[in-house]
Amino acid sequence: MSEPRLNETHDPAARSFVASANVPGTDFPLQNLPFGVFRPAGEAPRIGVAIGDRVLDLPAAIESGLLDLSPELAGACAALSLNALMGLGPEPRRALRRQLFARLRSDSALASDPALQARLLRPTFEIEMRLPVEIGDYSDFYASIEHAANVGSMFRPDSPLLPNYKWVPIGYHGRASSIVPSGTPIRRPSGQRKAPEAEAPTFGPSRQLDYELEVAAWIGRGNALGEPIDIEQAEDHLFGLSLLDDWSARDLQAWEYQPLGPFLGKSFATTLSPWIVTIEALAPFRVPAASRPEGDPAPLPYLDSQRNRNEGAFGIALEVHLQTRGMREQALPPLRVSRSDFRSLYWTFPQMITHHASNGCNLRPGDLLGSGTVSGKNPEQRGCLLERTWRGKEPLVLPSGETRAFLEAGDEVSFVGRCEREGFVSIGFGECRGVVEG
Amino acid sequence: MSEPRLNETHDPAARSFVASANVPGTDFPLQNLPFGVFRPAGEAPRIGVAIGDRVLDLPAAIESGLLDLSPELAGACAALSLNALMGLGPEPRRALRRQLFARLRSDSALASDPALQARLLRPTFEIEMRLPVEIGDYSDFYASIEHAANVGSMFRPDSPLLPNYKWVPIGYHGRASSIVPSGTPIRRPSGQRKAPEAEAPTFGPSRQLDYELEVAAWIGRGNALGEPIDIEQAEDHLFGLSLLDDWSARDLQAWEYQPLGPFLGKSFATTLSPWIVTIEALAPFRVPAASRPEGDPAPLPYLDSQRNRNEGAFGIALEVHLQTRGMREQALPPLRVSRSDFRSLYWTFPQMITHHASNGCNLRPGDLLGSGTVSGKNPEQRGCLLERTWRGKEPLVLPSGETRAFLEAGDEVSFVGRCEREGFVSIGFGECRGVVEG
Numbered sequence: 039m040s041e042p043r044l045n046e047t048h049d050p051a052a053r054s055f056v057a058s059a060n061v062p063g064t065d066f067p068l069q070n071l072p073f074g075v076f077r078p079a080g081e082a083p084r085i086g087v088a089i090g091d092r093v094l095d096l097p098a099a100i101e102s103g104l105l106d107l108s109p110e111l112a113g114a115c116a117a118l119s120l121n122a123l124m125g126l127g128p129e130p131r132r133a134l135r136r137q138l139f140a141r142l143r144s145d146s147a148l149a150s151d152p153a154l155q156a157r158l159l160r161p162t163f164e165i166e167m168r169l170p171v172e173i174g175d176y177s178d179f180y181a182s183i184e185h186a187a188n189v190g191s192m193f194r195p196d197s198p199l200l201p202n203y204k205w206v207p208i209g210y211h212g213r214a215s216s217i218v219p220s221g222t223p224i225r226r227p228s229g230q231r232k233a234p235e236a237e238a239p240t241f242g243p244s245r246q247l248d249y250e251l252e253v254a255a256w257i258g259r260g261n262a263l264g265e266p267i268d269i270e271q272a273e274d275h276l277f278g279l280s281l282l283d284d285w286s287a288r289d290l291q292a293w294e295y296q297p298l299g300p301f302l303g304k305s306f307a308t309t310l311s312p313w314i315v316t317i318e319a320l321a322p323f324r325v326p327a328a329s330r331p332e333g334d335p336a337p338l339p340y341l342d343s344q345r346n347r348n349e350g351a352f353g354i355a356l357e358v359h360l361q362t363r364g365m366r367e368q369a370l371p372p373l374r375v376s377r378s379d380f381r382s383l384y385w386t387f388p389q390m391i392t393h394h395a396s397n398g399c400n401l402r403p404g405d406l407l408g409s410g411t412v413s414g415k416n417p418e419q420r421g422c423l424l425e426r427t428w429r430g431k432e433p434l435v436l437p438s439g440e441t442r443a444f445l446e447a448g449d450e451v452s453f454v455g456r457c458e459r460e461g462f463v464s465i466g467f468g469e470c471r472g473v474v475e476g
Numbered sequence: 477m478s479e480p481r482l483n484e485t486h487d488p489a490a491r492s493f494v495a496s497a498n499v500p501g502t503d504f505p506l507q508n509l510p511f512g513v514f515r516p517a518g519e520a521p522r523i524g525v526a527i528g529d530r531v532l533d534l535p536a537a538i539e540s541g542l543l544d545l546s547p548e549l550a551g552a553c554a555a556l557s558l559n560a561l562m563g564l565g566p567e568p569r570r571a572l573r574r575q576l577f578a579r580l581r582s583d584s585a586l587a588s589d590p591a592l593q594a595r596l597l598r599p600t601f602e603i604e605m606r607l608p609v610e611i612g613d614y615s616d617f618y619a620s621i622e623h624a625a626n627v628g629s630m631f632r633p634d635s636p637l638l639p640n641y642k643w644v645p646i647g648y649h650g651r652a653s654s655i656v657p658s659g660t661p662i663r664r665p666s667g668q669r670k671a672p673e674a675e676a677p678t679f680g681p682s683r684q685l686d687y688e689l690e691v692a693a694w695i696g697r698g699n700a701l702g703e704p705i706d707i708e709q710a711e712d713h714l715f716g717l718s719l720l721d722d723w724s725a726r727d728l729q730a731w732e733y734q735p736l737g738p739f740l741g742k743s744f745a746t747t748l749s750p751w752i753v754t755i756e757a758l759a760p761f762r763v764p765a766a767s768r769p770e771g772d773p774a775p776l777p778y779l780d781s782q783r784n785r786n787e788g789a790f791g792i793a794l795e796v797h798l799q800t801r802g803m804r805e806q807a808l809p810p811l812r813v814s815r816s817d818f819r820s821l822y823w824t825f826p827q828m829i830t831h832h833a834s835n836g837c838n839l840r841p842g843d844l845l846g847s848g849t850v851s852g853k854n855p856e857q858r859g860c861l862l863e864r865t866w867r868g869k870e871p872l873v874l875p876s877g878e879t880r881a882f883l884e885a886g887d888e889v890s891f892v893g894r895c896e897r898e899g900f901v902s903i904g905f906g907e908c909r910g911v912v913e914g
Contacts (some may be wrong), residue, residue, distance in 0.1 A: 042633075045802070049755060130740075150738055174652060174653055175652050175653050180736060190735070192733070194735070200735060202668075202677075202731055202734065205668060205676070205677050206668055206677075206731070206732050208732070208736055208739075209736065209739055209753070210647035210648070210649065210736035210737050210739055211648065211650055211651055211739065211743070212649055212835060212864050213613055213615050213649055214612060214613050214652075215612055215837070215838045215839070215840050215843070216701055216703070216837050216838055217703075222679075223702075225702040227835035227836050228834060228835060229834060229835050230643060230644055230776065232640075232643075238643070238773065239640075239643050239644075239776070239835075240776075241776050241777070241778050258620070263653075263654055263663075263745070264663040264744075265657070266666070275500075287835070290835065293640055294640060294644050294646070295627070295735070295736075295737075296735075296736075297632070297638060297646075297733070297737070298618060298638065298647065298648035298738065299648050299732075299733075299735070299736040299737020299738070300645055300736065300737070301615075301646075301648055301649065301753075301836040302831070302832070302834065302837065303835075305795075305835060305837040306702075306835040306836045306837055307701070329543050335676060338668065338677070338678075338679050339679070340679055344523070359570050393740070396666060396667060396679075396740065396744065397665035397666060397667050397725070397728065397740040397741075397744040398654075398663055398666075398744045398745075399651060399653065399654050399666050399725070399740065399743040399744055400653045400654055402653050405653070413714070421675075468604040468654075473753055
């Protein structure tokens with residue numbers, strides 16, 4: 039793996055004057071610097087950068103003269119969402135990162151100016167995180183071959199993995215309006231379901247509510263309608279990553295999904311982690327695309343490049359935690375129910391981006407691409423309850439004595455994403471959680 | 477059919493001082509008054525109302541004192557898109573319609589003020605029509621049972637009409653970014669396709685480019701996430717209708733669509749007619765929902781109401797016209813290749829709206845719902861070439877001596893939508909056309 043992208047902002051020796059950013063295990067050390075949009079109580083939303091347990095108020099930092107930015111970049115940072123910053127492409131973002139890194143270091147001028155720090159750095163507990171972006175279109179892929187094969191074997195026992203899977207990065211259009219930031223309560227959807235033996239469907243609350251562990255990619259610079267994106271340039275259109283919970287009502291989905299795909303089984307809610315970890319922060323954690331099993335076809339040329347083979351994937355350790363109301367009442371901590379790695383996917387984000395634009399479809403700054411549920415080969419690597427409990431046949435047994443086939447009222451699902459590599463400071467994705475209401 | 481919605485704005489005797497609005501057969505008589513967004517050469521976009529071959533500049537009309545509107549309504553009319561006006565719901569829109577109707581009548585003060593007319597009414601040829609709305613989400617349905625059965629029999633000969641069809645208003649999420657206004661050239665998409673007998677897919681330009689004749693519904697007032705829309709209230713969320721061409725690459729679609737539905741076979745372009753005909757203008761053309769054949773199940777209660785049965789559908793005569801480059805070179809006019817009626821659909825827009833929100837999914841002002849291809853029982857009523865030529869097996873023979881299985885370079889496809897009823901002035905939808913490039 040070549041490492042041209044590593045620079046001083048990945049220096050493991052660098053420390054911040056924000057003490058909490060130097061605590062091992064923090065998601066937001068100086069080397070991360072993810073972007074988000076926050077709202078201080080009673081004020082307008084604004085762009086922030088996470089550092090330890092503080093958030094740098096970016097417009098205030100610019101106003102104070104802390105940063106030296108072009109008028110265009112400064113304007114984008116003063117917006118109510120990240121779309122404008124995303125649309126500027128990689129170079130301005132990298133320039134901004136270098137300055138943020140330098141200003142937040144322990145040896146910076148700001149380090150010895152507590153008054154200015156108090157103005158610019160807000161404690162996380164004082165603020166509310168919002169969706170960071172006005173999401174134009176949300177597309178959800180299906181890039182884990184283990185997930186596709188598991189789900190396929192339940193929905194289509196005779197043809198679990200369809201013939202197109204190893205050729206086409208399968209995806210579908212998702213619903214943008216119902217994407218919510220971490221912490222938003224999730225209402226159980228109603229809908230039609232039909233048992234195989236029933237004569238007619240019935241309408242009522244879903245009985246098979248599920249989570250789906252996904253990683254989401256944010257589009258930075260867009261492409262014009264009609265202009266595909268070469269796989270070699272795909273990464274220039276990638277702004278960063280977040281965690282995503284693609285809540286699913288399996289009973290609704292099973293009855294509705296043919297022939298046009300999932301619709302109301304998905305569109306009732308999708309939870310996003312509110313911080314966007316940039317591609318620059320992820321540079322040390324790039325890994326080769328997962329090698330294809332012997333006998334699998336090579337990707338078609340438009341989806342193949344040396345660069346993608348060498349470093350098209352990201353090594354992100356992922357976990358799913360579940361805490362029921364019963365567990366909370368017994369003061370039992372959340373239980374880790376799944377653990378996998380994002381690097382295992384059959385298709386990389388550069389491949390998904392290139393495929394998405396290969397017909398000329400225009401991707402716009404702030405568009406969102408979900409990876410699809412991340413599942414590995416082993417049962418404990420499965421990223422949703424449908425797979426984890428094999429459609430409810432093998433319920434989870436919880437420390438409270440309860441069991442779970444699917445989600446019940448009061449259940450809290452939270453995801454963890456962490457990047458670790460010898461010789462580098464680990465980074466994380468922050469919170470992605472939701473509690474099921476009703 | 478009850479007709480509480482008919483009022484003075486449907487008076488067939490009323491005429492406009494704009495002479496072209498009184499010509500029989502015009503799409504835009506005084507009784508229509510559709511909304512759109514136009515851009516005069518070198519100026520900013522603004523909201524307009526079509527009347528004959530003129531467009532009323534709505535912000536200019538407000539500024540001139542012609543209209544007496546609440547500050548909220550006036551503000552919405554001065555915006556760069558219709559979203560704000562849509563979000564206000566039915567009452568303000570109806571008040572606006574009544575005023576527009578009165579001011580554009582032949583007996584109004586404006587009728588005798590040519591100087592003011594010249595300032596407020598722009599000839600259509602001087603302006604460029606834009607997309608009228610910032611479209612948040614676009615959902616496409618599949619509401620013609622003839623279309624579903626025809627396509628199903630080609631893609632799945634063993635199960636043409638799936639068991640859910642008569643219960644679920646089947647739909648899927650579409651791509652919002654690639655929706656373009658009428659007249660935008662359509663680039664032929666590339667993508668993967670695989671012949672049934674081929675070992676592997678290939679990547680290249682689509683060989684089966686098609687149009688799809690659809691009617692599109694615009695959401696007016698939205699619903700909050702988690703709050704379904706009762707079928708009795710569905711219409712309060714409906715702003716108006718346009719025509720929509722859901723261009724499709726059948727070879728890409730056939731290979732990619734399982735299991736998650738159509739994606740790149742659709743997302744390269746979708747053409748919209750730029751004028752939105754309001755629900756108020758369509759009031760005289762409401763018709764009972766198509767009766768279900770003997771033996772078909774009744775809709776589940778959440779999709780059923782007396783009002784929907786009585787007047788949930790709209791009678792709109794639809795036509796598809798095709799003109800090839802060869803026909804233009806021989807000065808041959810466009811050929812009408814299909815003719816059908818929107819009233820024949822298995823599901824109505826109120827049912828689609830209620831179903832869409834039944835899981836709590838939030839619809840936002842300016843969201844777009846496609847009806848799906850409108851096809852009737854007879855071959856000449858089929859709304860796409862896939863059906864019209866039965867997947868290319870029965871090519872159209874054109875007056876130029878050419879044949880067409882699917883679209884070729886230079887082909888222009890245009891749709892016509894007209895509402896006619898004895899005792900009322902006919903209205904139309906304006907232009908919905910695109911030329912295939914390459």
